[in-house]
Amino acid sequence: MISRRRLLSLAGASALLAACGSNTGRGGDGQALKQWYHAYGEPGVQQAVERYAKAYQRTPVDVQWNPGDYDSKLATSLLSDGGPDVFESTPQISAVRAGQLVPLDDVVGDAKNDFSSSILATHTVDGKIYGIPQAVDMQMLFYRKSLFDRAGVRPPTTVDELIDASRRLTRDGVKGLFAGNDGGGAVLGGPALWSVGLDYVRDHQVGFDDPLAATAIGKLRELHTSGSLLLGAVKDWAEPDAFTQGLVAMQWTGLWAVPAVQKALGDDFGVLPFPKLTDSGRPSVPVGAFGAMVNAKSKRIDEAKEFVRWLWIERTDYQEDFNLSYGFHIPPRESIAAKASKLTSGAAADAVKFVRDNAKASNPPDWTQVMRTAFNDAVSRVVRDGAPAGQELRGAAQKARDELKRLYG
Amino acid sequence: MRNGRAFWLFVGPFAVGLLVFVYVPIGWSLLLSFFDARNTVTPTEFVGLRNYVDMLTDGPFLSSLGTFSVFAAFIVPLTFVLALALALLVNQIGFMQSFFRSVFFLPTACSYVVASLVWKLSIFNGVRFGLANTVLGWFGAEPVAWTVSTSPPWYWLVLVTLRLWLQLGFYMILFIAGLQRIPQHLYEAAWIDGARPGWQTLRYITMPQLRTTSVAVLLLLLIAAYQAFDEFYNVLGTDRGYPPFARPPLIYLYYTALGSGGQDFGHGSAGAVILTLLIAGVTLVQGKVITR
Structure with a gap:
């Protein structure tokens, strides 16, 4: 909403x-x-x-x-x-x-x-x-069952399986995944952190100041460069149009889209949380x-x-x-x-x-505009420009740390 | 006495409006820039120049200033030359002149938001049936995600063509007005003296006579470049904020001062003052250089 x-x-x-x-x-x-x-x-x-x-x-x-x-x-x-x-x-x-x-x-x-x-x-x-x-x-991953069956792909349970599925489902003019017109940097940043057991903020401390964060965001870069993402769709990720029009086999959108998807595709779809990447992480829904x-x-x-x-x-x-x-x-x-x-x-x-x-x-009370901008900028530069993830995230973490210090002393 | 009353009758309402809606907010903003003003416009904690120091050491703000200095250096001459060329062309034709004048001026009347949505959603959308991608398809090229791709940064093509389409007509009209004020006998005298029509008269008659117009156009273009907001916000902005590239200073300040969870009026105001000083400085230097 x-x-x-x-x-x-x-x-x-x-x-x-x-x-x-x-x-x-x-x-x-x-x-x-x-x-x-x-x-x-x-x-x-x-x-x-x-x-x-x-x-x-x-x-x-x-x-x-x-x-x-x-x-x-x-x-x-x-x-x-x-x-x-x-x-x-x-x-x-x-x-x-x-x-x-x-x-x-x-x-x-x-x-x-x-x-x-x-x-x-x-x-x-x-x-x-x-x-x-x-x-x-809440937001979650919608997938088209018939396209999965045809490509012989099973619903992904890890991030690597997700990237693999997205690649294999890209064919005949259909792309694997749509996760926003920016290539997923904005909506999947949080889920990527959660997939390795990290978070935005945890106990008044920066939750993503960890080398694992670079690995997680690096996976979004891998997805972005796989050639299997739909980019620049007419409607952004919040509307299920790309999914219901058959432009993609999977789309990241929200619960609110269920009635529209049901109307367009009947029961030819399923939903998944964002999968985990490592055993330290868990599947998540914002x-x-x-x-x-x-x-x-x-x-x-x-x-x-x-x-x-x-x-x-x-x-x-x-x-x-x-x-x-x-x-x-x-x-x-x-x-x-x-x-x-x-x-x-x-x-x-x-x-x-x-x-x-x-x-x-998806929007914790102490995840402020300053932290959000710093984190989203870092993720965007990694995912879209291929900037070094470790360095970008350390910079964002430093900004978040200053802000948390101001808030909590 | 009667004159005085008429003066205030006509000027008064505007003066009051200007005072209340322009000068008071500007003064207030200046005041806020020296305070820690988070989630309040009546702050109590004076911080001196700290907000300014923060903004001037703040990566995103500086980088957006840098980006838009480059943008200005690029878009100002480009719009200037194209608008002048268009004005010279339209001014020369005797046939249907007012028709072409109107046609080229018409985009100025279009809303930036509407034009942005047309550019983003219909001409330069990233799916295969977008207009630009359809044209590419005729030549067998893969669809391009125009507003997404950062290497090469195709979004500049979208933003620059949009800005040119919206602005050219207006500056063309300014130039036409300037051109029509140049006395014809100057050209005749030049021809008698042996100047060839074309480059020579343009260089030695038209351009010097257009100096006042040129200065005005350059000033307006420069200010418009630094104040870019609408089309950038509508083409590149998403529900999740604005990407870290091609981010105009005003958009960064908008998110700082008015973003949800932000409401940091101290830093926002300091940034606005810095931007104002920058525009004023560049304008003064430019005016000095041109009118020398």
Whole structure:
């Protein structure tokens, strides 16, 4: 979801910004709580969240739907007094340190044990919970069963098998793998680290300052130069078009693509986590969730917290509706996910299993913009330019270390 | 007195707008550049010149400044020469002159975002049915991933052709306006003195007479080159950020100051001030050299 939202915001930034000012909520009388959402792509979500807000009896709530570059708009509004009381986002350590977010541990209360712990961890900073996960999204590898059978290739369980499969599946105008128009550097950087048992950040230390990281990123370079990657597709990795149009045998995309792929290919596809490279690593799927948060500058923090508790803790029926009636998400509450019939078969059931067993935070709270830029630049230079991996990653690790020192001392 | 009131009536709203939306933000940004301003625009921690030192020792920012100095050195003369050539051609023809003028000027009216998407998604997409790849296919060549390949860096071809298409018409119009102000009798006098039409009159009559226009065009081109953002952001940017090559300084600053998890207004502002000083410096030097 995060990825798709960003993609949309990039593609149509200017066109959509013009529409940013439109407040689709009811007329504010100064008494209502302001709640912000980004614009979900699936039809019906906006009506649903407005319906939830209307059903809340204690305080009137104005829902604002924000098309366009939601992240920037939200970040800017949190600097001023005019921001929302309640909003959805993923917590960043910088926002917590700047005192922009209200801790919500008392709001979550006993329900804490019902949330999947890997998801809740992505909303926890310095031991406190700042967001209540609303809907889980994840990325995984889609593969075309019939093309695998024809080429006599088995679903890869290691990175080397993945590269080999990608090579062997490249024939008759079909490429092996599509992992983004940049050749996979941006979306596979994290999974590559996890494939050798490393990470972005671990216990407040740089998680990839290790010679193994160079080996892992080197594999992405090997993939890039194998001639089996699709590059420069019309739609980027977040849309399954290259896969459904038969341009590739495998594509890295997300859970949200399952309905579209099912519609186009029936059951001629399967899903996999990103495989491991060494025995120190494990297969992985990047996972993220938007959470409901409360603005520390709000003048009505208690009312806002009460509303969030009601909507995302008490009304489990709404969480089920929000996750499963419109798009395709996994409910972060395990009790709700367990009884969702939509998630018990096929690719969706596999996805639920991956989230349980192989989840890695795609956007951890202490993986800041500075670190992300340094790491992505390094990976991009290795994968696309063939720069020496060890040297590039050491440079990025140094930057990350400086940033972590600033954050944690 | 009446004149004074009319003056303020007409100028006042613009002056107020300029003050509120341009000068105050510029001043504020200058202020922020001396503070540790993370996730706040009302910072309290004064850090002196530290943000400037950081930016000037920061690899990505310096390398983007370097890249765009090279870019400017390349795109400015190229656009200048092509726009002038186009202006000379269009200015010479007597037949359908305004038609050609309009046709060449039309791309200027096109949105950078729209043009970027056309270039990226339809002309220079990397799959075999993209326009450029279809043409390559006629000659039996393999499809090229135009915006992805870094060796050779084909993305420059995409970005430069896009920029030329969007900008040429505008500068052509400036040159045509300049050309039409050159008195005809100068050329006649030159012919009588034995100058041959063509290179000689261009060198000794047209170019000196176009000096003011040329200076203006060069200035605008230079500023536009350093302020590149739209087409780069839309062609090379992805949902995962921007690749480390062909990254304009403004895009780097945008991610620093406004990126998610970033919001570092201190460093962002310091970078903006450095960029402003650089543009001002280069412009002054250029003005000095040309008008000497």
